[in-house]
Amino acid sequence: MKKSISMLLLICVLACVGTYAKTTSSKIVDVTSVSLKDKINDLCKASMQGDVDQVRSLIALGEKVNEKSLGLTPAMYAARYNKAEVLKVLILNGANLDIKSDKGYTAKEYAEMSNAKDVLEVINASL
Template identity: 50%
Template sequence: MKKSILTFVLALVAVVSFANNMVTEPVVEPVETDVTVLNSALNPFCKAIVLGKLDVVKQMIELGEDVNQKCLGKTPAMYAARYNKVEIFRLLVANGANLSIKSDKEDFTAEKFAELSNATEIIAIITSEGQV
C-alpha cells in the first residue's frame, strides 16, 4: 500500500512539473520610450514630447508653455533630441528653444543628447541653425 501511494505521488509530481514546463510565456514587445521617465515627475509638456504628441506640444506652446523651462534638469529640446522627435524638435527651435543650455546632471546640450541617441536629423537641424 505504501509503495502504491508513493508511486502515485511521484507520478503526480512528475505530471505537474511537466505541465508547468509546457506553459509558454507571452512575448512582450519592447516599448520605444523609457518607462522610468514617463513614471517620474515629468511635467505634462515634456511627457507629451517624449510620447511624440506633436499636436499637444503645439497647443501647449500656443497656451504659453516655456520652451526653455527645465524639467528634471533637462529642457524640452533635450527630451526631443534624446527621444529623436524630429518634428517636435523643429517646433521647439521655431519657437525660440535655446540649444546652448546644458542639463543639470550630465552637463550635456541638446546636441550631445542627439549624438548619444544617434538622432542624425536633429544634429543636422542644430548644425543648420548655427548653434554648434
C-alpha cells in the same frame, strides 16, 4: 508603445531620484521615495513622444519651451528621442539649444549620444 514609454519613464525617474532604504535588523527605518513634484511636465512628455500637435497646443497655452523637467528641457527630450519635427517647433518658439542639462549636456550632445541623426540635421541647420 504607451507601455514602453511609461516603463522608460519609470526607469528614468527611479534612476534619477533613486530610493534609499536604511535597515536595522531587517526592519525598514527610513525610506525616501519619488514625490509628486518629480513628475515630468506635459511639454517634455509630448516632446519625448513626438506629439507635434500637443507640443504646439501646450506652447500656445503658455508652457515655457526652456523649462527643465527632471533636469532636461523639452528640446533635450526631443533630441534624445530623435523627434526632429518636435525640435523644429521648439526652435521656432524660442528653444535655447545652448542650455545644459543638470548633468551638463546640451540638446546636441544628447542627440549625439543617442545617434539621433534626424535631430542632428535640424540642430546643425539651426546653428
